[in-house]
Amino acid sequence: MLHGKRILLIIGGGIAAFKSLELIRLIRKSGGSVTPVLTRAAQEFVTPLSASALAAEKVYTSLFDLTDEAEMGHIELSRSADLVVVAPATADLMAKMAGGHADDLASTLLLATDTPVLVAPAMNVRMWLNPANQRNVATLEADGVHRIGPDEGDMACGEYGPGRMSEPADILGAIEARLADGPLTGQHVVVTSGPTHEPIDPVRYIANRSSGAQGTALALALSGLGARVTFVTGPASVPPPPGVSVVRVETANEMLAAVRSALPADAAVFAAAVADWHVEAAKGKIKKDGSGKPPTLKLSENPDILATVSQMKKGRPKLVVGFAAETDDVVANATAKRKRKGCDWIVANDVSPETGIMGGHENAVTVIDAEGAEEWPRASKEQVARRLAQRIADALA
Numbered sequence: 001m002l003h004g005k006r007i008l009l010i011i012g013g014g015i016a017a018f019k020s021l022e023l024i025r026l027i028r029k030s031g032g033s034v035t036p037v038l039t040r041a042a043q044e045f046v047t048p049l050s051a052s053a054l055a056a057e058k059v060y061t062s063l064f065d066l067t068d069e070a071e072m073g074h075i076e077l078s079r080s081a082d083l084v085v086v087a088p089a090t091a092d093l094m095a096k097m098a099g100g101h102a103d104d105l106a107s108t109l110l111l112a113t114d115t116p117v118l119v120a121p122a123m124n125v126r127m128w129l130n131p132a133n134q135r136n137v138a139t140l141e142a143d144g145v146h147r148i149g150p151d152e153g154d155m156a157c158g159e160y161g162p163g164r165m166s167e168p169a170d171i172l173g174a175i176e177a178r179l180a181d182g183p184l185t186g187q188h189v190v191v192t193s194g195p196t197h198e199p200i201d202p203v204r205y206i207a208n209r210s211s212g213a214q215g216t217a218l219a220l221a222l223s224g225l226g227a228r229v230t231f232v233t234g235p236a237s238v239p240p241p242p243g244v245s246v247v248r249v250e251t252a253n254e255m256l257a258a259v260r261s262a263l264p265a266d267a268a269v270f271a272a273a274v275a276d277w278h279v280e281a282a283k284g285k286i287k288k289d290g291s292g293k294p295p296t297l298k299l300s301e302n303p304d305i306l307a308t309v310s311q312m313k314k315g316r317p318k319l320v321v322g323f324a325a326e327t328d329d330v331v332a333n334a335t336a337k338r339k340r341k342g343c344d345w346i347v348a349n350d351v352s353p354e355t356g357i358m359g360g361h362e363n364a365v366t367v368i369d370a371e372g373a374e375e376w377p378r379a380s381k382e383q384v385a386r387r388l389a390q391r392i393a394d395a396l397a
């Protein structure tokens, strides 16, 4: 619920703008208040009057409204909210955000704000996939802008693919997750997730079967308890959760660098299935040489991210949690692993193929800490995530 929360809703000029009227209604139903800002183009799709009527608040449209500057300057307007939501976030609006433009009220507010920002992109599929737009999306991600969507589906222009704005109910969910007041409000948690890809040559890589489902569920559960989550993910097959800062990496070395730059944090949870080795990658594609002999891959050990952070002399998170993927003697191996790496807890799971856990929807874990081992019943990865997030909240309290 959003009781007492203030949302500054910037409505961009796209056909999805009509869905933003529904979003206003949902936010208010959830107990929040909405101050709508319409770009000039947005007013071609929805009227300020309908936004104002649904929000029961004044609507802002122009930077040069002098009366308003006297009442509430744009700087104050940009900071008076608990969250700035841009829906629909058009390609143009995101390009302006990424470039730091301030040539109308919406872009000026976005440049001036020190409040977290959540964007819900909506545009034609080709525009979404265009490298220029993808560069802007990556820049915004790196700047800590939160994003939900776009969804994939039929588009108003008749094409199919990613580009549809997320449904208002899902955007509301992302807003609630961002603003949730919970036991972890004010705490920063870093979560690693997914596999890593270690290149062999420019076209091949070594990977593993991790889907990223457990790390994603965990990031969502932590953010649901109010945590600010930095989600460092390898190339996972499930999409990252809404409402968290996403940092995408490929290799173990990149993951370590991303984790270092995300610190300081109150807790760090290492759910990624990091490759233990990387290959001395060839510059060009490795070719068969006709001799019938396979090429030799030279492997070097990757940095152990969990051990590195656990053993930090300065700036170690108060709570460091690792996972242990084991196929034999799960508890004994994981207990030894906890000691060796120096983390506080190890969440051990049996990843033998017959368990169906790796890449599956369920997990059966044993949580090992200094006190001993606690076996949890098999449950969905979401249920395991919620229980673990609550345990983390209790430990940080």
Ligand code: CTP
Pocket (backbone or CB within 6 Å): 192, 252, 270, 271, 272, 273, 274, 275, 276, 302, 303, 304, 305, 306, 307, 321, 322, 323, 324, 325, 326
């Ligand atoms: N981990 C890590 N960096 C690595 C390897 C593993 O941060 N280079 C983390 C994982 O995210 C996980 C924990 O360490 O939280 C244990 O991973 P696991 O693969 O079970 O252990 P390994 O250290 O790889 O040990 P082994 O393969 O020998 O069992």
